[in-house]
Amino acid sequence: MLEKKSNIKAWFYLLPAMALLSVFTFYPLFNAFYLAILRDFSFLNRTASGFTLFGNFIEVIKDRNFAIAMKNTSIIVFVSVPISVLVALFISVGLNSIKKLQGIFQTIFFLPYVTNAIAIGMAFAFIFHSDYGLFNTFLGWFGIDPVNWIGMGASWSTAMFALLIFTVWGGLAFKIMVFLSGLQSIDKQYYDAARVDATPRSRVFRRITVPLLSPMIAYITITSFIGAFKAYRTIIGMFGPTLRPPGTLSKDSLITIVGLVYQSLRNADTIGEISRAASASIILFAITLIFTLIQMWVSKKRVHY
Amino acid sequence: MEITLKNLTKIFQEKDKGEITAVNNLNITIPSGKLVGLLGPSGCGKSTTLYLIAGLLNPNKGRIFFGDEDVTDMPPEERGIGLVFQNYALYPHMTVRQNIMFPLENIKVEKQEALKRSQEMADLVGIGELMDRKPKQLSGGQQQRVAIARALVKKPRVLLLDEPLSNLDARLRLATREEIKRIQRETGITTLFVTHDQEEAMSISDQIVLLNFGIKQQEGEPQDVYDQPDNLFSAKFLGTPPINIFEGEIKNKKLIFNDMELTTKDSPDKNVLIGIRPEGFIIDKKSAFSLSVYMVETIGRDTTLIIKNPLDEEETFRAIVDASHRIKPGDTIKFKIKPEKLFVFDPETGELL
Known part of the structure; x- marks a missing residue:
């Protein structure tokens, strides 16, 4: 136990961080909850007609875009995250086992991390261009006709497919970096021991590498899920502010829950929209929190520290 | 196998x-x-x-x-x-x-x-x-x-x-x-x-x-x-305490250390390294080989004498003797060396002579 005197000292050292956090994190956080329960809040006049506990939440849920946003967000979360974690795992194990050019490959795989998501999104929009995109050229090698992925009037499913590929790729860099550093900290003797005992490669991966890497895998999975729930930048990068391929109806929108928040914020002048934005973000927060708690509960049983 | x-x-x-x-x-x-x-x-x-x-x-x-x-x-x-x-x-x-x-x-x-x-x-x-x-x-x-x-x-x-x-x-x-x-x-x-x-x-x-x-x-x-x-x-x-090694010479078929004859050695005259295991020292009043004891370590079962090398004060060697001898630091003791505990090495190659 710290003595009282040094306790005060500790608080003193925390003061600058606490001050900043209070202004930029805690206040907005509590303010969001406050905004969410105001009835008919006007952003311009800073007035409200009273309080409503669930009114704003109900309005958000009743919005026809909400169901679409939930569907899109769920697909992005439950498809892109498992795929990108698995792909990153295989790439890092591969990278870790090569000796030559490892540094170069590491740099190549890390590049997406230091590149702006909007810029990458635009690059990907070009890759999926129906006439001169790389992806259709690639498919052409296998005799597949060009597909209108994200162009004028493209369907929701092709647009979502392109978005998922982009999301998976964009998330690889950081995961690979974490997995690689994890792999490099695993004692080589485990692998020597496995070799002497004639362990097949797939078994080494399943029984030794994955369990010893499980703290990293759990960390990456949880943070990736949280990140994926907040997906927005990728979509605006690829499809622009309409969040859907040009010439499509809003039912084919790729809007996510964060997209919903921004949609309300854009109409902040309308009475009650700010409260709806706050409500939507609280709904997202609640979903993410519940999901993270479940994951932490699961990983407690499956992770070997 | x-x-x-x-x-x-x-x-x-x-x-x-x-x-x-x-x-x-x-x-x-x-x-x-x-x-x-x-x-x-x-x-x-x-x-x-x-x-x-x-x-x-x-x-x-x-x-x-x-x-x-x-x-x-x-x-x-x-x-x-x-x-x-x-x-x-x-x-x-x-x-x-x-x-x-x-x-x-x-x-x-x-x-x-x-x-x-x-x-x-x-x-x-x-x-x-x-x-x-x-x-x-x-x-x-x-x-x-x-x-x-x-x-x-x-x-x-x-x-x-x-x-x-x-x-x-x-x-x-x-x-x-x-x-x-x-x-x-x-x-x-x-x-x-x-x-x-x-x-x-x-x-x-x-x-x-x-x-x-x-x-x-x-x-x-x-x-x-x-x-x-x-x-x-x-x-x-091999051996704890380790073997004692010091410089000596072979002259006229005698193994000499610090002008004292340790034993006879049928080899041509040359400088050599002498190795004596700590347990190779026997107290013998008739011997010509005498050394002054610097410190005494008593274990009970036997006694370890720590002796400064007369040729090099920085070096010490150890002799393990029977505990029945009550020896004090500063005593000058005459030793006989067990022949099977004494080895002579070539100083250049380290080979046994």
Whole structure:
């Protein structure tokens, strides 16, 4: 136990961080909850007609875009995250086992991390261009006709497919970096021991590498899920502010829950929209929190520290 | 399974230091069913030799035979070896049972059979009740036994142990070395272990192989190597307290130290290094060889006299004498030297004369 005197000292050292956090994190956080329960809040006049506990939440849920946003967000979360974690795992194990050019490959795989998501999104929009995109050229090698992925009037499913590929790729860099550093900290003797005992490669991966890497895998999975729930930048990068391929109806929108928040914020002048934005973000927060708690509960049983 | 190393050489390429010859033209025969200690100071190439035999390293030159079979180009998993690593390399996320069963699962032994064999092996090494623990919940000595059980469970032809006792505390070390000896006896497996601790090697080995700079110095039963060292290195490396070495000369067929005659020596006149084991000193009033005692260490069983070298005050040597002599610091004592405890070495080559 710290003595009282040094306790005060500790608080003193925390003061600058606490001050900043209070202004930029805690206040907005509590303010969001406050905004969410105001009835008919006007952003311009800073007035409200009273309080409503669930009114704003109900309005958000009743919005026809909400169901679409939930569907899109769920697909992005439950498809892109498992795929990108698995792909990153295989790439890092591969990278870790090569000796030559490892540094170069590491740099190549890390590049997406230091590149702006909007810029990458635009690059990907070009890759999926129906006439001169790389992806259709690639498919052409296998005799597949060009597909209108994200162009004028493209369907929701092709647009979502392109978005998922982009999301998976964009998330690889950081995961690979974490997995690689994890792999490099695993004692080589485990692998020597496995070799002497004639362990097949797939078994080494399943029984030794994955369990010893499980703290990293759990960390990456949880943070990736949280990140994926907040997906927005990728979509605006690829499809622009309409969040859907040009010439499509809003039912084919790729809007996510964060997209919903921004949609309300854009109409902040309308009475009650700010409260709806706050409500939507609280709904997202609640979903993410519940999901993270479940994951932490699961990983407690499956992770070997 | 007899292990034969023929002209075994391993050269490492180091970036800044150039080539390092870790194992240099090594020829060793490890007799079947024996416990052999590979002994040498750190960096002498003993662990490298072990990993060459295991197949985790490949030699630059030379061959390795298990019996008549040339295993040099065989991958480790086909050699039929059990290897115990210095830090045991137990899989931390598996229980003791899972660790021991792991090699059996690899070779697709049927589950019931694998469980039975694991339990037998665990019982043999004395950890039969700890099967559901994780390695972290075990003491160093218990982990060591799990590692041995894991190495032995697939019935290897050869057991290799890398510094098996170095991670244990002094008391456990004594117990564990007896344990290794017992397990080796009961299984009858040809066992090679690596150590830098001469006491450890001598106490349990049927044979020891002494290495220095990747070159074999001497090979034989521990007592033989101790009694008849081939060279200065062997003499210095074995024995606690270590052998006393000082400069002397051979003149007119006499071995002279500080103008005192120690014994006769039928060799041409030259400067030599004289080695006397601490237990080779006998108090004898008629002797011409006298030394002044600097300090006395009493143990009870015997007494160690610490004597300053009259030629070099910085150096001391140790003589172990019977406790019945009550000797005080400052006394001048006359000694006779047991001839079998006295060795004369060439100062340039270190060879025994």
